[in-house]
Amino acid sequence: MNTTELEKTAGQEAPARTRKPQGASTGVQPIVRYEHVSKSFGDLEVLHDINLDIAPGEKVAMIGPSGSGKTTLGRMLMTLEEPSGGMITVDGEPLWHMKSKGRLVKANEAHLHRMRGKIGMVFQHFNLFPHMSVLRNVTIGPRKVLGVSTDEAHERAVTMLGKVGLGDKLDVYPSMLSGGQKQRVAIARALVMSPKIMVFDEVTSALDPELVGEVLEVIKEIASEGEMAMMLITHEMDFARDVADRVIFGAEGHIVEQGPPEQIFENPQSERLQSFLSRFRL
Amino acid sequence: MWNWDYAWSILPDLIAALKTTFWATFGGFIFAAIGGLMLALLGRSPIWIIRAINRLIIEFIRSTPLLVQLFFLYFYILPTMFPTAPTALVSGIIGLGLHYSTYMSEVYRSGIDAVPKGQWEAAKALNFPRSKTWTSIILPQALPPTLPVMGNYLIVIFKETPLLSAITLVEVLTTAKNAISVSYRPFEAYTLVGVIFLIISYMFSLLVRMMEIRLNREQSASSGTDSPSKPQSGGKARLNKEVKQQA
Ligand SMILES: Nc1ncnc2c1ncn2[C@@H]1O[C@H](COP(=O)(O)OP(=O)(O)O)[C@@H](O)[C@H]1O
Ligand SMILES: [Mg+2]
Numbered sequence: 157m158n159t160t161e162l163e164k165t166a167g168q169e170a171p172a173r174t175r176k177p178q179g180a181s182t183g184v185q186p187i188v189r190y191e192h193v194s195k196s197f198g199d200l201e202v203l204h205d206i207n208l209d210i211a212p213g214e215k216v217a218m219i220g221p222s223g224s225g226k227t228t229l230g231r232m233l234m235t236l237e238e239p240s241g242g243m244i245t246v247d248g249e250p251l252w253h254m255k256s257k258g259r260l261v262k263a264n265e266a267h268l269h270r271m272r273g274k275i276g277m278v279f280q281h282f283n284l285f286p287h288m289s290v291l292r293n294v295t296i297g298p299r300k301v302l303g304v305s306t307d308e309a310h311e312r313a314v315t316m317l318g319k320v321g322l323g324d325k326l327d328v329y330p331s332m333l334s335g336g337q338k339q340r341v342a343i344a345r346a347l348v349m350s351p352k353i354m355v356f357d358e359v360t361s362a363l364d365p366e367l368v369g370e371v372l373e374v375i376k377e378i379a380s381e382g383e384m385a386m387m388l389i390t391h392e393m394d395f396a397r398d399v400a401d402r403v404i405f406g407a408e409g410h411i412v413e414q415g416p417p418e419q420i421f422e423n424p425q426s427e428r429l430q431s432f433l434s435r436f437r438l
Numbered sequence: 439m440w441n442w443d444y445a446w447s448i449l450p451d452l453i454a455a456l457k458t459t460f461w462a463t464f465g466g467f468i469f470a471a472i473g474g475l476m477l478a479l480l481g482r483s484p485i486w487i488i489r490a491i492n493r494l495i496i497e498f499i500r501s502t503p504l505l506v507q508l509f510f511l512y513f514y515i516l517p518t519m520f521p522t523a524p525t526a527l528v529s530g531i532i533g534l535g536l537h538y539s540t541y542m543s544e545v546y547r548s549g550i551d552a553v554p555k556g557q558w559e560a561a562k563a564l565n566f567p568r569s570k571t572w573t574s575i576i577l578p579q580a581l582p583p584t585l586p587v588m589g590n591y592l593i594v595i596f597k598e599t600p601l602l603s604a605i606t607l608v609e610v611l612t613t614a615k616n617a618i619s620v621s622y623r624p625f626e627a628y629t630l631v632g633v634i635f636l637i638i639s640y641m642f643s644l645l646v647r648m649m650e651i652r653l654n655r656e657q658s659a660s661s662g663t664d665s666p667s668k669p670q671s672g673g674k675a676r677l678n679k680e681v682k683q684q685a
Binding site for chain 2 (some may be wrong): 234235236265269272273275276277278281283284285286287296298300301342345346349
């Protein structure tokens with residue numbers, strides 16, 4: 157479905173999937189805010205003064221050459237990598253900091269644990285638990301982390317696995333699945349924790365080309381359901397155009413250009429983006 | 439010259455003494471397995487002081503002879519620590535257990551290191567607390583590959599039990615010595631001790647080999663074509679090498 161056209165013709169918001177407003181430009185409190193965030197590995201600064209808001213439910217696609225810092229940006233949100241400078245705010249609360257006696261200090265594990273409950277991530281290499289069946293991969297989070305009963309966790313997992321088209325693989329072990337199936341299990345495993353923002357880090361890059369489609373379809377389906385914000389790091393330009401409310405182009409640790417997909421893909425402003433996109437056109 | 443009649447006459451006593459040897463072996467092994475796991479986990483503590491102390495304990499125990507440790511424990515530390523001094527068997531189990539826990543901790547460590555980093559990250563992304571990450575995700579993957587190496591340590595500990603004769607434990611070697619002190623015939627007695635150890639060690643090692651084969655089969659079934667979790671095989675090779683150095 158082409159949302160842009162609908163918006164144009166109807167002169168109002170598309171009924172099926174509304175375009176989310178662009179982060180900071182509205183009064184809505186962003187679900188994620190990066191303020192002057194930088195990240196260095198040793199002496200090498202890989203992200204420089206990043207400022208970025210993601211609105212609740214907004215689907216943001218991150219594109220850019222490899223090595224530009226997209227993964228690092230997502231990993232800092234998932235608390236896998238600590239920012240070297242600046243501040244990340246999730247749902248109105250600092251992620252890596254907390255208030256203590258009126259001052260902002262480095263977050264402790266309890267704070268990080270509470271914040272992490274709002275964030276989810278799907279990895280390029282799936283990272284499924286190989287010693288657990290598909291079903292247990294998905295029930296273990298709700299059971300061990302959310303404290304949900306076994307029956308309830310089972311029910312939620314079955315529903316979620318059905319949604320990603322793996323209702324018939326409950327008792328199978330990950331090693332018996334194709335890459336596309338593994339990634340769909342990983343998506344179900346992350347979704348069942350009901351995060352408010354989910355990072356998808358090049359989730360199709362490790363897949364055989366013929367398996368990419370099934371995974372992207374599942375993500376599109378989830379995106380169309382709405383409330384969860386998504387940070388979609390991807391090299392699939394058609395997918396980014398279809399799913400994203402906003403596309404961000406980054407290079408060498410800077411956000412170079414951002415805007416609605418039609419603008420980014422049809423009318424790129426910067427030379428860098430133009431040359432980047434020309435590599436995806438045949 | 440070898441005297442069959444004499445050999446047969448002392449064999450029942452030697453075999454009876456095996457019971458004590460087995461107690462010492464399994465007791466020491468279980469102590470070492472649990473102690474080793476604790477040392478391995480302490481070695482992963484986020485608090486550096488704990489890691490440093492852990493390192494120090496391991497280095498200290500490893501670089502002093504087991505025999506000296508046994509003497510020290512049996513004749514000095516344990517009697518001063520407890521109102522009634524523990525028996526030679528209990529002291530021996532503690533001594534063997536402590537000593538080998540430092541080696542086992544290295545085995546666990548290699549097993550833990552072989553779990554891919556992505557597993558930790560997935561656990562974090564699902565918001566697993568640290569303790570549950572260990573119990574549900576990391577250890578269930580880290581421990582099975584260490585089983586054959588653990589089995590080899592069981593054999594090593596078994597072969598070390600004659601040392602306990604030095605702290606008066608009446609195990610197989612002490613029983614042989616006692617027989618010799620009466621008959622003055624060391625040849626049969628020591629030969630039998632050697633043969634008994636040979637047969638039992640060999641049987642143990644066959645069991646370990648079988649376990650290893652089964653594990654390899656399970657492993658290749660469960661890792662399949664899953665590239666990200668491949669490092670496991672490398673970790674296992676490392677594990678095996680480690681025991682060889684020790685055994
Ligand atoms: N753990 C790390 N240690 C050192 N350098 C890293 C680490 N992770 C990423 N980098 C470097 O940071 C830069 C950005 O990497 P990354 O975020 O993975 O980019 P992208 O996902 O856009 O390809 C790269 O130059 C990469 O080599
Ligand atoms: Mg990347």
